[in-house]
Amino acid sequence: MDVALKIDRLVKKYEKFSLKEVSFKIPRGYIMGFIGRNGAGKTTVIKCIMDLIPFEAGSIEVFGLDSRRCSHEIRRRVGYVSEDQYFYENMTAGWNLDFFGSFYPNRDRDLALSLMKKFDIDPSKKVSELSKGMKVKLALALALAHRPELLILDEPTSGLDPVIRNELLELLLEVVQDENCSIFFSSHITSDIEKIADFVTFIEDGRVVISDEKDAILDKWRLFKVENSCSIAGLSERLAGVKKGKFGFSGITDNPESFIRELTCNYPDARYKVEKLSLDDLLVRIVREEEANEE
Amino acid sequence: MRNETIRLAVKDFQIQASSVKNYIITLLVFLAVFLLISPMQYQAAFSMASLITLYRFINSTLYEDEKNNTLRLIDSLPVGRETVVKARYLSTGILAIVLMIIIGAAAVIADMTYAGASAALTICTFLVYIIAMSVYMPMGFKLGYLKAVNINRFVFIGIFILSGSISMLIGSLGTRQGVSLTESTIALLDNTSPALITAVFAAVTFLVYIVSMKVSVVFYKKRELF
Numbered sequence: 391m392d393v394a395l396k397i398d399r400l401v402k403k404y405e406k407f408s409l410k411e412v413s414f415k416i417p418r419g420y421i422m423g424f425i426g427r428n429g430a431g432k433t434t435v436i437k438c439i440m441d442l443i444p445f446e447a448g449s450i451e452v453f454g455l456d457s458r459r460c461s462h463e464i465r466r467r468v469g470y471v472s473e474d475q476y477f478y479e480n481m482t483a484g485w486n487l488d489f490f491g492s493f494y495p496n497r498d499r500d501l502a503l504s505l506m507k508k509f510d511i512d513p514s515k516k517v518s519e520l521s522k523g524m525k526v527k528l529a530l531a532l533a534l535a536h537r538p539e540l541l542i543l544d545e546p547t548s549g550l551d552p553v554i555r556n557e558l559l560e561l562l563l564e565v566v567q568d569e570n571c572s573i574f575f576s577s578h579i580t581s582d583i584e585k586i587a588d589f590v591t592f593i594e595d596g597r598v599v600i601s602d603e604k605d606a607i608l609d610k611w612r613l614f615k616v617e618n619s620c621s622i623a624g625l626s627e628r629l630a631g632v633k634k635g636k637f638g639f640s641g642i643t644d645n646p647e648s649f650i651r652e653l654t655c656n657y658p659d660a661r662y663k664v665e666k667l668s669l670d671d672l673l674v675r676i677v678r679e680e681e682a683n684e685e
Numbered sequence: 686m687r688n689e690t691i692r693l694a695v696k697d698f699q700i701q702a703s704s705v706k707n708y709i710i711t712l713l714v715f716l717a718v719f720l721l722i723s724p725m726q727y728q729a730a731f732s733m734a735s736l737i738t739l740y741r742f743i744n745s746t747l748y749e750d751e752k753n754n755t756l757r758l759i760d761s762l763p764v765g766r767e768t769v770v771k772a773r774y775l776s777t778g779i780l781a782i783v784l785m786i787i788i789g790a791a792a793v794i795a796d797m798t799y800a801g802a803s804a805a806l807t808i809c810t811f812l813v814y815i816i817a818m819s820v821y822m823p824m825g826f827k828l829g830y831l832k833a834v835n836i837n838r839f840v841f842i843g844i845f846i847l848s849g850s851i852s853m854l855i856g857s858l859g860t861r862q863g864v865s866l867t868e869s870t871i872a873l874l875d876n877t878s879p880a881l882i883t884a885v886f887a888a889v890t891f892l893v894y895i896v897s898m899k900v901s902v903v904f905y906k907k908r909e910l911f
Binding site for chain 2: 437440442443462463465466470472474476477478479480481485489490492493494495
């Protein structure tokens, strides 16, 4: 399998936070959603990929190239949209696109202009006059105008209204029609990722908790709601993100068959419900589990 | 020189294109003020007004990058940090040369009798200020505009006090030895052509400027932008 991005045991240490041996990979031509709550380490991982900050251990390969030794070559082939958009606010959108785009040897000026048109960005408008959504679109036009092989988007939809978010997601799906382009898309808005991602990586407190195909994750993980007739002791160890309630307890597992066997073996009359999980439920439960482990 | 350096240097002028009128007004206002204070010291007035223009240019470019956080975007482009520093020194250098030509010409027009000496004195005074700017710019790259501009106020005062003290010390040492060093220096300068003095001083300033650029590169490479 041709790999666009491969991260292997990445370690980055700050005083109060660290990335703990983060590993995952994205096959070429696919979209990976990078999920985690605010402060989980998503942006730090992206900055390491872009060689914007140094890291202590591990390796990052983009198109098989070492991120630190070949950062210029990688940046030429990658489109990057950061969490906040940084442009010369007193200059026009057209000037900004032209100026920043001119540093990419593969930049296609006609494509840049057509993207601006498609995104309804008035090139003669000053950036300071553009809304947040328009600035994100401008950043996206800049990131796409050199036909990148990998698009790295750091929370591009946060702070946007649902209509613009949806437009943006549709556009990303269009981009990935070109099978040569992969997308690495970080967000804490799990519904966006659920809509477009092929692969999903969950990060919590600097550690990758799950990294797999989205459908496999959604197929594998199940939410169990078990009534009080069964003792939580013993059973809860087989579940993650356990939540105790008045009438019973609930938790998630990636091995539902095994849990059902265990449950029915110990409590033949057990009353329980099995439900499918959304990525959002999964994120909440995983965060809960991580917090419980820390305690 | 690489295209990226030129594009970044041109950008420094482009982002300030709308302020050209303000630059000219500032230059003329300060020139008028300095000439009113001391009409005979027109060389110093020309140099001071040019220094203020140059200082404003450096600060505005640093400020625009800091205000818009554009250094972060530039840092994610296929452009090295060394190129960013070189471009800033290139744009500042171009403006300094243009200002030097203007103030040199203005000095010649102001004093036709001693045109050469007058232009040389004006340019040499301005070169001293470029050396002061060479001290300031690495601070800008290390600390960013806001911190650098505050620290620089004290640095400038320090430089003026230090240079005054050194010249007084040299003068008094020379007098103690029986020969006034200042007088002998003036005699030496009298016998040397103004063009040669200016050329030597310009070469020294250029060297200081290059060293300053190298220091800025080291500082900026280590600076954490994120």
